[in-house]
Amino acid sequence: xxxxxxxxxxxxRELLGESAEHIKLIAKIENQExxxxxxxxxxxxxxxxxxxxDLGIEVEMEEVPQIQRRIAFLCAKYGKRLIVATQMLExxxxxPVPTRAEVTDVANAVFEQTDAIMLSGETSVGKYPxxxxxxxxxxxxxxxxxxxxxxxxxxxxxxxxxxxxxxxIQIATNLKIRAVVVITRNGRGAAYLxxxxxxxxxxxxxxxxxxxxxxxxxxxxxxxxxxxxQENPEGSIQDALRILHEKEGFEPEEKVVVxxxxxxxxxxxxxxxxRTIPTV
Numbered sequence: 001x002x003x004x005x006x007x008x009x010x011x012x013r014e015l016l017g018e019s020a021e022h023i024k025l026i027a028k029i030e031n032q033e034x035x036x037x038x039x040x041x042x043x044x045x046x047x048x049x050x051x052x053x054d055l056g057i058e059v060e061m062e063e064v065p066q067i068q069r070r071i072a073f074l075c076a077k078y079g080k081r082l083i084v085a086t087q088m089l090e091x092x093x094x095x096p097v098p099t100r101a102e103v104t105d106v107a108n109a110v111f112e113q114t115d116a117i118m119l120s121g122e123t124s125v126g127k128y129p130x131x132x133x134x135x136x137x138x139x140x141x142x143x144x145x146x147x148x149x150x151x152x153x154x155x156x157x158x159x160x161x162x163x164x165x166x167x168x169i170q171i172a173t174n175l176k177i178r179a180v181v182v183i184t185r186n187g188r189g190a191a192y193l194x195x196x197x198x199x200x201x202x203x204x205x206x207x208x209x210x211x212x213x214x215x216x217x218x219x220x221x222x223x224x225x226x227x228x229x230q231e232n233p234e235g236s237i238q239d240a241l242r243i244l245h246e247k248e249g250f251e252p253e254e255k256v257v258v259x260x261x262x263x264x265x266x267x268x269x270x271x272x273x274x275r276t277i278p279t280v
Contacts, residue, residue: 001028001030001051002028002030002031002034002054003027003028003029003030003034003041003045004031004033004034004037005033005034005037005040005041006037006040006041006043006044006045008027009025009027009041009044009045010044012025013025022211024046024047024081024215024218025045025046025047026045026046026047026048026049026081026083027041027042027044027045027047027048027049028048028049028051029041029048029049029050029051029055029067029071030051030054030055030058031054031055031058031059032058032059035055035059035067038070038071038074039074042071042074042075042078042080043078045080046080046081047075047080047081047082047083047115047218048071048074048075048080048081048082048083049083049084049085049118050067050068050071050082050083050084050085050086051085051086052064052068052084052085052086052087053086053087054086055067068084068109068112069112072112072113072114072149072151073151073154076113076151076152076154076155076195076197077151077154077155077156078156079155079156079162079191079192079195081115081116081218081219082112082113082114082115082116083114083115083116083117083118083218084109084112084114084116084117084118085117085118085119085120086118086120087102088102088105088106088109088117088118088119088122088136089102089106089119089122089132089135089136090102090121090122092122092126092128092131092132092135093121093122093125093126093127093128094126094127095128096127096128096131097135098135103139106136106139106140106143107139107142107143110139110140110143110144110148111143111146111148111149112148112149112151113148113149113151113152113197113220114220115194115218115219115220116218116220117136117140119132119133119136147199148197148199151197152195152196152197155195155196159192161188161189161192161270162192162195164192164259164270164272165189165192165193165195165196165259166196167272168180168193168257168259168272169193169196169198169201171257171272171274172198172201172257173198173201175255175274177201177255177256177257177274178200178201178202178256179201179202179203179204179244179250179256179257180193180198180201180202180203180204180256180257180258180259181204181205181206181237181240181241181244181256181257181258181259181260181275182203182204182205182206182258182259182260183206183207183229183233183236183237183240183258183259183260183261184205184206184207184212185207185208185209185212185229186209186212187205187207187209187212187215187216189205189259190203190205190216190219190222190224191216191219193205193221193222193259194219194220194221194222197220197221198221201221202221202223203219203221203222203223204222204223204225204240204244204248204256205219205222205223205224205225206224206225206227206229206236206239206240206243207224207225207226207227207229208226208227208228208229210226212224213225213226223248225240225243227239227240227243233260233261233262233268234262236260237258237260237273237275238278240258241256241275241276241277241278242278244256244277245277245278250277251277252277252278252279253276253277253279254276254277255274255275255276255277256274256275256276256277257272257273257274257275258271258272258273258274258275259271259272259273260273
């Protein structure tokens, strides 16, 4: 909370020691000092939360929308997770339906391609906690029918994995394939795909790590599954395709794009494949 600079993030990582590899740090931007150092904070943290309640007290209220948009742009550029929070559906603490202004606010956060929209008082002390969650999900689903802002065109793509992810999304888009499957032990492949914010292309990520599974729940557009990974990657791919058929309603012979390792004469290498859902 109240992160003022990148050094605060580095200090927490140092305190975490070896656990820092598995614990994601989300910086809450809540004051002018944090706003003044947005770029360095975004680059250092794993993600950012726009905590609009305290932020709206610390800075002039009319500044909050453009600060939120700046944070969304920087998170898209550097491939970091974004959470928009506070007063999303504030009126539903007391009322069963939100104001139309709140609906628009939630939709705008989704248009900005945030990874998560978060409720607080609506579900902690409100009279309609379940209704609030259902309303939030309903607005988000409808808004996702439309393309969002195209901040991802500024995404820095220096890593090989990010280029492979971009190729996977391009193939799926050009061939009108509705899903990309990624087999991952560390979650990076899913993050690279999520960074691209594909429109109407779902990302199904399979991992054998509960910790990685937990972290991937924050990635926009990613549906994570816990699955035992076989020594031969082909076996893991077949298991993943079977799960898509049995649990996600994919039809036999339907095409999906797969991003996974394969065995070569020199060991393992990352492959990009077009695969078919097997028949039962």
